[in-house]
Amino acid sequence: MIKNFILRHWRGEFPLPVSYWGISFLLVAFATSSFDLLSVGVEKLGSSITVTAWVLFGHTLFTFVLLAWSYVGTWRAANQFVASGKSKTWATLAKIAIVLGFFSFTANFNSQTYPILKVFIPYLLGGDPLGLVKTSLLDDGKTLKVEGVFGNGSYNQIKKDIKQHPQIQKLYLNSRGGRFKEVELIAELVMAKKIDTYVEEQCLSFCTVVFLAGTNRFSTPRAVIGFHAPTLKGASQFDDELSGQAKELYQKFHLHPDFIARILATPNTDMWYPSYEELIEYGVVNRMTFGGETSNLSSYINKSKLDLLEMFRKDNYFASYEKKFPGFIEKIVDIVMPLVQSGKTDSEILNAIRAYASQYQMRALAQSTPDIRARFVRLSLKQSLEVSRYGGEACYRLLTSTLDVGKVLPKPLVREELDLGIEALSASFVPPKNYSDKAFERALTKIFNGMTESEIRAIAEPNPKDVSHTCSALVKFYTALDQEQPASKDILAYGMLNK
Template sequence: MDLSVDTPNFKQYTFQELKDALAHIDREQYPDRANELMLEIASRRDRSPEPDDVQGAELDEELHPNIFIRYWKGQVSLPVSYWAVGIAVSLLIVLLSLVVAKGIETATSSALLGAYILGMYVVMIVLLVWQSVGVYRSASKHPLRGGSVAWAYTAKVMVFVSLLSFLNQMYVSGFSIMKGGYQTLIGTATYPETQFRLLNGGKELELFGGLEIGSEALLEEQLKLNPEVEVLHLHSNGGRILAAKRMMKLVQSYQLDTYVRTECSSSCTLLFLAGKTKLIGHGAKLKFHAASIGAVSGHNVKEIGREFEEAYLDEGIAKWFVDKIVNTPNTQLWEPSEDDLLRAGFVDRIVNPDQYAYSGIGTASSIKVEDIESGLLTQDYILAMKEHDPDTYQQAIALNLNGMLQGLPLAEVTNQMVDLIYNVRLPVYLANGSNAALVKYWKAQIFRMEELREDYPLACASFVYPDEVPVENRYGNEGGISEKGKALESAALAELIRSYQGNYQDIDKETQQSLIQEVLTKLRAQNEAFMQVVSSAKDYVDKPELMCDASIALNAAFVSFDVETSGQLLRSIQN
């Protein structure tokens, strides 16, 4: 008979605990307890044979020798499954992220980049599914091992919560990122080819097309081949941030200025920031939006946009400006004003694009004579030249074509055109034009001088006295002409070209001298100082208003006669 005071209450034991107690009890010392245990076990089997038998069979299963499969089957205790394995998987995912980040940083192709992105997500999904299934199965067996039912249910709930959270994250961004990684891997998510064009005698280099992994090697090759390059023109809709950041290091290493004449968008703007001096031409566009992976925009998934944001901030760009960039969806483009670009420190100077190589037109093969002609023929005097002076017209076409092929600054091409038309051909037109055309052209020149005098008197004086006025003060450096003035001159020049091959009556030397004396008499009567300026203009450079007024008065006197007389006089002084 069992006389122990601490007789256990076997009614409170779990079925497994009853079996364990029966297996380890000293039957000789406690025969009554052994008998009571057997009765309680038999009683429970009679009441619920199926669940207890099944549970007992499950717990009696043979443990799998492979620890990973053993965990998957729930044969590892719940504390180890939930805490130890959970922490290990979390650390493994962090380590995986670091390895992938390093791999992406050093990727040598877009396919490798896609493989890293897609591979990371595949491994992460496999790990989380394996961990979740193992925890859930272990939780199901936990009460049978004598563990708390409440803790088992809590673990199951946490598994579901974690999975729902992960599925939501995958729905928001993960699946799209995986799709983008897959497309990059198989080559369907690539950017236009990065191309280059050497400009302005090798001093400037244009980059156009996309920014892709490997673009940095192409840029470095160009810079090594052309060591005289000082300015990098950017004409691109962007591409991969990684490519832009790699190219930034090259631009900084070679100490290049960056310049935009047309448009630079997305990650191209990041490359633009690498310039020693950051320049844009008047009217050029810098366009911004948040970073993206696949269809996922960084404006609502901050993890995607963080690298882009930090890259801008590291270059010293104002926070308010960067905030606007990272909050603009990748399906839109933000075009800040020139004032905003300067205020944010994004641009150093707004420049005259005519002073830099003409870029933004694509490859040399895309430059067509027909396009050049269609542009030039918008000017009436060019149309007149094509009809009445075809040889000069062909020279003008050749000047523009060669200038564009060589990537010369538009100002230089314009100067060549000015030299051809005004220095080479205009004297011929003036010496052979009709009386009416000559007078019309002279009046257009007087109108130009009057306009120049309002803006910059010395520019007006240099227009008439180019040999006396210093080069830095000549027309073109200061002053300007209105659209009306340009239209008057263009129309007058066109009429002059159309008339220059006619037969016109000339005046004899005696009549010419008589008319010139009359011109000087009118000039002296208007202001004696005008005669002194005409006689020695170089002595009056410090009095530009007087020089300009004298020039206007002199030319007005030449056209003060009737059209026939003024025209004959003007033509005679050209011969």
């Protein structure tokens, strides 16, 4: 029946009114309006960009065939209409309408349909100019590190990784964004599998959708997390629809309405970077960390001893210590190698390095000049004030030299510490005036007189299980020390550093 209908219209066997009004007119109206409806409808599906591209291109091809069939059949029906002795006027008007309809469809295609199709051309074969994310396994397969941009096909890559390694418990993200459709699908997968998400470096744009999907979401204070409204480059007509989908997704994450509104109000040409306090307040980050949660560092320094020695010798910081304290680098390598080989976390490796290096750093500062030692006191105060924003554990780690300052402190403070250490290594020793152990004890007692017993104990006997007074103790101690007269300050600084 359908085949007979198609052939009859193609031959022009239907009456002209039926061919024109019942077929051609309605099909032209359908062809000019259905593409936008279909494109929006496909975007609502949980399909990849490749599927969307094929649906849109398939629809376009089908429309071309349908209109060609419609116009040819109606044109032939007009000829049959005249051949049967009926009015030429109606037949001519029908043909004029067909020509006008063709030009109208062509104009609509050039102005609306083609620009959208052009956007989707790169995705037809599954490719994407943005490329795929790069994935790698850490922590004996329990962590999947995801780097790069979430281009078309990234969902399939991560889905495959998780299927092949069901022990994955955490995604370690380092990305500047990607395609909204890809991250939306990945987010659904992460939520379904109850996987945690973690950021140390950056998670920008739609990377944040994946981050928010984590059961536990943790990042370091210096991690850069940025948001903006969604878009599909080159197809801005989808922006409102994408914003609606994004809002629904953010609501699934139980994100506060004010936070969602701020995201969607940020143009996709801009980026909003909430403070760490805001991220915690609004539940974006629900677990604080100070870095080193994975064994990521092992993949960079899992080398031979000779290679490690060469790597550290090329570093200006380590080379400066080697010059002052020969054998320093070889000892560092001897500490690092067994930890790397046994798969220890970054935090464990870095803490071991700091535990060894800090004693030499203190010696170098002690054997420098009064000016350098005074600047060390001021730097310690600035670091204490900054770290106290993140609670007692951070202050305890700063006090015991187990804090990865690069993950917590602003870059200027990190740079200042490195520069001060290198300057101290090359300085000629100028001892403090009138120093003695008794002079040091008297000056220290004066400082402690302005502190509570709990605060004194927090500094003198650091306890990781009791850090409630550590921040106030550090800030009070270094504030009082910084306010001392230069001679007394230098006695205290030298005595502390030389212990």
